[in-house]
Amino acid sequence: MFSLPLKPTIPFTSPASKPLNPPPKCCKSQPQTERGLSFDIGDTFFRHESSTGRDLGVLSAAIYKKSHNALRVLDAMCGCGVRSLRYLVEANADFVLANDANQEYGGVISGNLEKADMEKKRWAVKHLDASRLLTECYLERDYYDLIDVDSFGSESSYLRAAMCAVKLDGLLYVTSTDGYSSGGHRPQHNFLSRSTLAAYGAYVRHMPYSNEIGLRMLIGGAVREASVLGYHVVPLFSYYSYHGPIFRAMLQVRCGKFPIERDYSFISYCIQCGNSRAFSWDKLGQMRCSCNDVPGSLIVSGPLWTGPLHSSSFLSEMLSLAEEWGWTGNGTGKHIGALLKTMIDESDPVLPFGYINMDEIASRAKVNSPPINSLLRALDKEGYATSRSHIASNAIKTNCPMVDCVRLVKELRRSSVTADEKLHSVIEA
Numbered sequence: 001m002f003s004l005p006l007k008p009t010i011p012f013t014s015p016a017s018k019p020l021n022p023p024p025k026c027c028k029s030q031p032q033t034e035r036g037l038s039f040d041i042g043d044t045f046f047r048h049e050s051s052t053g054r055d056l057g058v059l060s061a062a063i064y065k066k067s068h069n070a071l072r073v074l075d076a077m078c079g080c081g082v083r084s085l086r087y088l089v090e091a092n093a094d095f096v097l098a099n100d101a102n103q104e105y106g107g108v109i110s111g112n113l114e115k116a117d118m119e120k121k122r123w124a125v126k127h128l129d130a131s132r133l134l135t136e137c138y139l140e141r142d143y144y145d146l147i148d149v150d151s152f153g154s155e156s157s158y159l160r161a162a163m164c165a166v167k168l169d170g171l172l173y174v175t176s177t178d179g180y181s182s183g184g185h186r187p188q189h190n191f192l193s194r195s196t197l198a199a200y201g202a203y204v205r206h207m208p209y210s211n212e213i214g215l216r217m218l219i220g221g222a223v224r225e226a227s228v229l230g231y232h233v234v235p236l237f238s239y240y241s242y243h244g245p246i247f248r249a250m251l252q253v254r255c256g257k258f259p260i261e262r263d264y265s266f267i268s269y270c271i272q273c274g275n276s277r278a279f280s281w282d283k284l285g286q287m288r289c290s291c292n293d294v295p296g297s298l299i300v301s302g303p304l305w306t307g308p309l310h311s312s313s314f315l316s317e318m319l320s321l322a323e324e325w326g327w328t329g330n331g332t333g334k335h336i337g338a339l340l341k342t343m344i345d346e347s348d349p350v351l352p353f354g355y356i357n358m359d360e361i362a363s364r365a366k367v368n369s370p371p372i373n374s375l376l377r378a379l380d381k382e383g384y385a386t387s388r389s390h391i392a393s394n395a396i397k398t399n400c401p402m403v404d405c406v407r408l409v410k411e412l413r414r415s416s417v418t419a420d421e422k423l424h425s426v427i428e429a
């Protein structure tokens with residue numbers, strides 16, 4: 001029905017002859033713990049900062065297991081195998097296939113997974129190129145409920161094979177760590193390399209909310225691949241972390257095409273007025289901002305995912321489970337609770353894509369930036385929808401046009417100056 005690449009689209013040297021990473025100089029033990037689970041990282045690639053991405057993956061997997069009563073996971077780029085271990089123990093996966101192209105990691109991965117199941121009944125380890133493994137799974141009709149591909153850079157060549165190897169209605173957890181490209185710094189740079197155009201089919205220019213654009217580019221790339229196969233994807237959550245930076249999306253792969261032009265279009269930002277909007281495909285060639293007739297005032301990127309970044313009902317389930325597991329109380333778990341709550345707020349369907357940085361409003365208003373909560377309250381009072389952004393701590397999401405944000409910031413500034421003057425006169429009196 002659909003075509004798969006017969007060989008990886010990027011040259012891949014068999015790990016038997018040349019590992020992707022240089023072989024470890026020694027194999028000393030380096031014990032770690034995460035969410036109370038002990039594991040060893042040896043000389044594998046491991047980042048403690050990625051633990052939130054792992055938490056989100058495990059919560060999603062556990063919710064899937066509860067609703068489907070089955071969970072087979074393929075951890076395609078597993079490093080030391082910490083995710084595989086967590087999927088086995090915390091999400092109670094029935095089976096996990098842990099793969100890393102670097103065969104030098106084998107001992108560390110197996111050692112960690114034995115902690116969950118000494119008899120090796122619920123897991124296996126492989127050392128193949130991810131695309132090759134995913135293709136083999138598809139050819140053998142060995143489909144998985146959740147496929148996690150924790151890749152580097154803007155690697156996307158595995159996407160087609162992953163879509164083929166995941167069960168319908170199953171989950172695909174994808175990653176990009178190429179913040180430089182998604183920030184619009186090299187839209188067409190070397191088309192045959194992994195530019196955004198080659199990797200995700202999107203021409204990305206620098207915009208004030210470039211890290212959200214990075215998420216929309218990653219999801220857009222998956223939308224395109226899914227559509228080729230007659231599928232569509234639904235983002236359950238999208239997560240940006242400045243460590244790396246890392247862009248992640250948990251996608252549910254569903255059968256049936258959806259009209260690709262819906263929620264997959266172009267995003268513009270007007271440097272003149274600061275407003276953003278989406279342009280559908282039939283408006284190509286007619287793009288201009290209603291604020292002016294200045295040619296070149298619009299910065300346009302696309303095609304990108306312009307639909308919702310998250311499913312609020314799925315996030316609410318994740319939050320309830322995180323609370324049930326004691327991950328959201330005071331102490332180390334607090335962060336995940338706050339993150340999920342912000343993501344739920346961001347999912348308000350009235351809110352447009354993008355976020356507005358407080359500094360941009362202050363600079364357009366030519367005043368110092370007010371406290372973010374004062375502006376949110378003022379917007380709320382005027383009936384606008386608002387939320388914080390999980391991507392940028394000093395930014396807001398709102399359906400209020402920039403011109404009114406600027407007016408409100410000026411008003412807030414004036415009232416704070418008047419309050420200061422009153423206080424002074426009371427002190428002086």
Ligand SMILES: C[S@@+](CC[C@H](N)C(=O)[O-])C[C@H]1O[C@@H](n2cnc3c(N)ncnc32)[C@H](O)[C@@H]1O
Nearest residue numbers: 020045046077078079100101102128129130150
């Ligand atoms: C970001 S690290 C994985 C970290 C791990 N998932 C975690 O949460 O700690 C990416 C891993 O992918 C492996 N890798 C790189 N290219 C690969 C490929 N084409 N196929 C399979 N594994 C690959 C690397 O050896 C590396 O261990």
Ligand SMILES: [Zn+2]
Nearest residue numbers: 270273289291
């Ligand atoms: Zn404009």
